[in-house]
Amino acid sequence: MERVESYASFGGRQEVWKHHSATLNCEMKFAVYLPPAAETQACPVLYWLSGLTCTEQNFITKAGAQRYAAEEGVILVAPDTSPRGEDVADAEGYDLGKGAGFYVNATRAPWAAHYQMHDYVVEELPALIEANFPANDARAISGHSMGGHGALVLALRNPGRFRSVSAFSPIVAPTRVPWGEKALSAYLGDDRDTWKSWDATELVRGASERLLLLIDQGEDDQFLEEQLRPELLVSACEEVNHPIDVRRRPGHDHSYYFIATYIGEHIHHHARALHPA
Amino acid sequence: MERVESYASFGGRQEVWKHHSATLNCEMKFAVYLPPAAETQACPVLYWLSGLTCTEQNFITKAGAQRYAAEEGVILVAPDTSPRGEDVADAEGYDLGKGAGFYVNATRAPWAAHYQMHDYVVEELPALIEANFPANDARAISGHSMGGHGALVLALRNPGRFRSVSAFSPIVAPTRVPWGEKALSAYLGDDRDTWKSWDATELVRGASERLLLLIDQGEDDQFLEEQLRPELLVSACEEVNHPIDVRRRPGHDHSYYFIATYIGEHIHHHARALHPA
Numbered sequence: 001m002e003r004v005e006s007y008a009s010f011g012g013r014q015e016v017w018k019h020h021s022a023t024l025n026c027e028m029k030f031a032v033y034l035p036p037a038a039e040t041q042a043c044p045v046l047y048w049l050s051g052l053t054c055t056e057q058n059f060i061t062k063a064g065a066q067r068y069a070a071e072e073g074v075i076l077v078a079p080d081t082s083p084r085g086e087d088v089a090d091a092e093g094y095d096l097g098k099g100a101g102f103y104v105n106a107t108r109a110p111w112a113a114h115y116q117m118h119d120y121v122v123e124e125l126p127a128l129i130e131a132n133f134p135a136n137d138a139r140a141i142s143g144h145s146m147g148g149h150g151a152l153v154l155a156l157r158n159p160g161r162f163r164s165v166s167a168f169s170p171i172v173a174p175t176r177v178p179w180g181e182k183a184l185s186a187y188l189g190d191d192r193d194t195w196k197s198w199d200a201t202e203l204v205r206g207a208s209e210r211l212l213l214l215i216d217q218g219e220d221d222q223f224l225e226e227q228l229r230p231e232l233l234v235s236a237c238e239e240v241n242h243p244i245d246v247r248r249r250p251g252h253d254h255s256y257y258f259i260a261t262y263i264g265e266h267i268h269h270h271a272r273a274l275h276p277a
Numbered sequence: 278m279e280r281v282e283s284y285a286s287f288g289g290r291q292e293v294w295k296h297h298s299a300t301l302n303c304e305m306k307f308a309v310y311l312p313p314a315a316e317t318q319a320c321p322v323l324y325w326l327s328g329l330t331c332t333e334q335n336f337i338t339k340a341g342a343q344r345y346a347a348e349e350g351v352i353l354v355a356p357d358t359s360p361r362g363e364d365v366a367d368a369e370g371y372d373l374g375k376g377a378g379f380y381v382n383a384t385r386a387p388w389a390a391h392y393q394m395h396d397y398v399v400e401e402l403p404a405l406i407e408a409n410f411p412a413n414d415a416r417a418i419s420g421h422s423m424g425g426h427g428a429l430v431l432a433l434r435n436p437g438r439f440r441s442v443s444a445f446s447p448i449v450a451p452t453r454v455p456w457g458e459k460a461l462s463a464y465l466g467d468d469r470d471t472w473k474s475w476d477a478t479e480l481v482r483g484a485s486e487r488l489l490l491l492i493d494q495g496e497d498d499q500f501l502e503e504q505l506r507p508e509l510l511v512s513a514c515e516e517v518n519h520p521i522d523v524r525r526r527p528g529h530d531h532s533y534y535f536i537a538t539y540i541g542e543h544i545h546h547h548a549r550a551l552h553p554a
Binding site: 007008009010011014061062064066067218220249250251252253255256257258260261 | 284285286287288291338339341343344495497526527528529530532533534535537538
């Protein structure tokens with residue numbers, strides 16, 4: 001494991017590391033923000049999953065999250081959005097292959113050899129963080145768009161693993177929208193039954209844990225009606241009485257300006273769950 | 278004038294506009310952040326000048342300044358760092374030509390035809406802003422690195438024009454450091470006497486206005502000793518009893534992570550000068 005970037009930021013450190021991932025079978029980068037509190041004590045960790053086309057850089061350069069993480073004493077970890085490297089399968093277009101791992105475990109060739117992002121984010125990365133940084137095992141998860149899908153699905157699939165979950169502009173029903181249909185058919189094959197365990201609207205129906213789903217959604221988001229469709233998750237939650245809080249934000253779009261405006265509220269939400277009372 | 282980008286941000290709007298600049302004789306882009314207060318009243322304006330290689334995008338995507346501008350009721354305007362376009366002279370290297378206008382009025386061919394960034398930032402751009410946005414004529418100026426030099430020089434050359442000035446990691450003595458010597462010899466020619474009116478350490482000796490020079494400087498800045506040399510400005514200020522406040526920040530480098538950490542303090546400083554008591 002090698003540190004490749006390091007910056008002072010709001011009294012703490014913003015770092016980027018690279019390491020060989022056994023799960024993904026390639027070299028990966030991840031970003032970690034260490035708040036000032038991490039100098040003297042183990043801190044809880046908020047995992048941030050980015051959207052299509054992103055790397056570990058987008059969130060740390062554009063969201064302005066470090067200020068809030070410093071105030072709340074929370075470590076931020078932002079992985080890349082797919083396996084990387086010359087021998088990793090890729091596809092034409094921004095919405096499949098590199099930069100578009102969709103946080104699933106692929107089962108089909110050529111994807112299965114590297115595209116195991118669920119296991120990387122849920123297992124390998126937290127083990128690495130908790131072994132090498134001043135992190136305790138209190139974990140939360142959030143993300144944007146494809147990464148919002150990832151946050152919801154990873155929390156719903158792994159009860160007890162995350163103390164809180166939130167999402168910005170998430171793809172809530174990948175089995176029913178074009179982005180999801182393209183990715184899931186490639187990574188999992190044509191049997192749509194296998195897709196359901198990667199769809200938050202399906203997973204919430206069988207959720208054993210009643211974690212509040214905190215979602216912010218811009219009302220002027222260009223992808224809202226075709227790709228995101230938060231009303232599908234709201235309906236599914238209502239059917240099974242699962243707690244959900246969707247905050248519709250007038251005038252806001254799909255950009256990091258939206259995330260920057262509300263990331264402080266999300267980090268505060270997670271901090272309340274992460275810090276023992 | 279045409280709006281080319283618009284985003285909701287902290288209750289206001291982050292916009293990018295393009296227009297034909299008569300001063301620069303080319304099409305230019307600038308960014309403007311309109312705080313919520315600008316919906317109902319004219320607000321003062323903080324001009325931000327970016328550093329080498331930057332465009333109007335760097336500050337608005339990376340500094341996290343919108344939150345503070347929203348709180349303080351200040352408009353932020355960030356111009357590009359040089360004239361642009363296919364017929365605009367350029368040079369090899371990142372530190373001369375496009376992206377490196379140094380906020381001077383060039384007097385030598387081929388530069389003089391377009392490189393008139395001082396007049397653009399001091400005259401044309403404020404006139405445009407005050408005519409087309411809910412801005413009053415209370416102005417402040419700040420910037421980073423080459424843009425910190427620009428902020429200091431433009432304030433010192435134009436007494437009464439700006440109510441406050443600050444800089445992050447500024448080039449304070451361009452006549453005595455490699456970046457400045459390269460740029461000033463190209464834009465102004467070999468007569469070093471002509472350079473002095475573009476050097477903050479020279480200008481401060483004759484300053485008729487006693488504006489406090491507020492400067493933040495990272496102590497781990499890779500350019501500190503060769504290119505920035507804030508001690509030269511401190512000495513010049515001490516000689517003539519000009520007010521200066523240089524805040525040296527341990528661990529901080531030349532990056533936008535440094536700016537993001539302290540931009541709130543700068544905006545608060547400017548807001549106190551800009552809002553009538």
